[in-house]
Amino acid sequence: MKSIKLAIAAIIMMSGTAMLAKELVVNTKESTIEWTGSKIGSDHNGFIQLKSGSFDLKKDRIVAGSFVMDMNTITCTDIEDEEYNKKLVGHLKSDDFFGVEKFPTAKFKVLSSTEFKNGKATITGDLTIKGKTESISFDVTKKGKDYTSKIKVDRSKFDVRYGSDSFFDNLGDKVIDDIFILDIKLVVE
Numbered sequence: 001m002k003s004i005k006l007a008i009a010a011i012i013m014m015s016g017t018a019m020l021a022k023e024l025v026v027n028t029k030e031s032t033i034e035w036t037g038s039k040i041g042s043d044h045n046g047f048i049q050l051k052s053g054s055f056d057l058k059k060d061r062i063v064a065g066s067f068v069m070d071m072n073t074i075t076c077t078d079i080e081d082e083e084y085n086k087k088l089v090g091h092l093k094s095d096d097f098f099g100v101e102k103f104p105t106a107k108f109k110v111l112s113s114t115e116f117k118n119g120k121a122t123i124t125g126d127l128t129i130k131g132k133t134e135s136i137s138f139d140v141t142k143k144g145k146d147y148t149s150k151i152k153v154d155r156s157k158f159d160v161r162y163g164s165d166s167f168f169d170n171l172g173d174k175v176i177d178d179i180f181i182l183d184i185k186l187v188v189e
Contacts, residue, residue: 026053030187037180049073065110071100097160103130116142129158147186152179
């Protein structure tokens with residue numbers, strides 16, 4: 001009798017916990033991650049595909065989650081010349097930038113979040129690029145099944161050194177900004 005009561009109590013506790021947090025799976029086909037990198041006088045942009053992602057929503061707060069970006073899918077959309085475009089994408093995949101042969105994915109893990117108020121919340125988590133992990137915070141806007149963010153990433157913290165005046169002197173007009181932007185739209189199922 002005692003074991004039956006314990007089993008019933010365990011089932012009630014597990015079902016209650018499951019009802020409190022809802023896992024939202026990200027639709028990787030409909031979601032987009034657009035990057036923008038700048039240098040003196042111009043900037044480049046393109047996309048990186050999301051490999052996987054999900055997060056747990058509890059009382060209108062993101063309480064857990066993780067996302068994986070496939071760095072092998074990085075593209076450039078602003079250069080029309082096919083040869084120059086291919087050269088830039090190859091350089092971005094090289095060890096000068098993201099070293100995708102050794103580090104094929106970048107990851108983000110949610111650590112905490114504020115509650116959504118008027119469709120907005122702030123998320124803090126660990127971003128891992130090139131095997132280096134840094135804590136970042138950014139705002140998220142929720143509208144229906146879409147969650148959007150504009151994230152400023154300091155590449156120098158992830159050992160992405162090429163053209164960075166944080167590591168090299170006398171670069172002149174060859175300096176590439178340390179900050180690059182990720183415009184993210186996650187669509188949940």
